[in-house]
Amino acid sequence: MTKFIAAAVQMDSQDDKMANLAAAERYIREAAARGARLVVLPESMNYIGRDMAQEAEAIPGGPTFQRLSGLARELDLWLEAGSIYESNPEDPARPFNTTFLICPDGTLAAKYAKLHPFDVVLPNGVTSRESDRVCPGKKLTVAETDLGKVGLGICYDIRFGEMFRIMALEGAKLFAVPANFTVNTGKDHWEVLLRARAIENECYVIAPNQMGKKPRFTAYGNSLMVDPWGTVIARASDKPGVITAEIDLDYVTKVRQSTFTLDNRRPDVYQLRKL
Numbered sequence: 228m229t230k231f232i233a234a235a236v237q238m239d240s241q242d243d244k245m246a247n248l249a250a251a252e253r254y255i256r257e258a259a260a261r262g263a264r265l266v267v268l269p270e271s272m273n274y275i276g277r278d279m280a281q282e283a284e285a286i287p288g289g290p291t292f293q294r295l296s297g298l299a300r301e302l303d304l305w306l307e308a309g310s311i312y313e314s315n316p317e318d319p320a321r322p323f324n325t326t327f328l329i330c331p332d333g334t335l336a337a338k339y340a341k342l343h344p345f346d347v348v349l350p351n352g353v354t355s356r357e358s359d360r361v362c363p364g365k366k367l368t369v370a371e372t373d374l375g376k377v378g379l380g381i382c383y384d385i386r387f388g389e390m391f392r393i394m395a396l397e398g399a400k401l402f403a404v405p406a407n408f409t410v411n412t413g414k415d416h417w418e419v420l421l422r423a424r425a426i427e428n429e430c431y432v433i434a435p436n437q438m439g440k441k442p443r444f445t446a447y448g449n450s451l452m453v454d455p456w457g458t459v460i461a462r463a464s465d466k467p468g469v470i471t472a473e474i475d476l477d478y479v480t481k482v483r484q485s486t487f488t489l490d491n492r493r494p495d496v497y498q499l500r501k502l
């Protein structure tokens with residue numbers, strides 16, 4: 228399928244998992260009613276609080292996976308489930324922050340654990356040490372779907388251009404980047420980073436963000452969908468909700484055949500290495 232509708236869901240998730248899942252279900256149903264074949268949820272969609280380890284679940288198999296899998300099957304769509312905390316048997320106190328893609332038949336297509344924990348000291352004095360509470364993943368993930376190859380990243384990952392370039396070289400034409408991006412950084416960096424990743428890799432970017440006050444910072448909202456030319460094709464308001472836009476994979480080819488940023492690289496002079 229070269230043309231389809233995709234949706235990004237902006238949420239204000241808090242520490243009530245049942246309420247977050249009920250909200251996600253409402254938005255997924257709304258996206259399906261608006262014709263979406265692919266729905267992308269934000270980072271930490273089912274829980275934002277201080278007990279990450281306690282709230283961690285198995286993927287697949289856990290209750291959040293089961294509920295979302297049932298919805299993907301019922302609504303016959305691809306569901307990129309934002310991220311949840313995934314149980315980590317080797318270090319139970321530090322779960323993974325994992326995003327996962329569910330096929331329309333309800334099975335798991337792919338999962339990806341955030342590679343880059345949000346370990347920063349922000350200009351407003353806020354310090355984040357996600358790696359104290361979350362175990363970083365160890366591999367990149369490009370999911371095969373009947374909508375094309377989808378490269379997966381989570382929030383702070385968007386700052387690491389190498390990762391997205393490698394996924395583009397592996398065939399991704401679309402990146403799904405669920406986020407819980409801060410207001411403090413987001414006002415200057417969010418849109419610029421998303422558009423840069425889209426332009427330099429000539430890919431669509433679907434980036435649903437959290438909004439509202441969280442325990443450690445306020446989330447920026449402004450969920451975006453960007454096309455391979457870098458044009459913003461959908462932007463959320465300052466409320467939770469669904470944005471949709473048409474994805475046209477032929478347009479990816481058209482842009483790639485105009486600016487040639489993937490073809491005109493100079494691997495004889497510099498190279499990206501995946502270890």
Ligand SMILES: NC(=O)CCC(=O)C(=O)O
Nearest residue numbers: 345382383407408409412
């Ligand atoms: N949840 C995150 O990874 C936050 C990333 C963020 O806000 C940033 O500025 O980067």
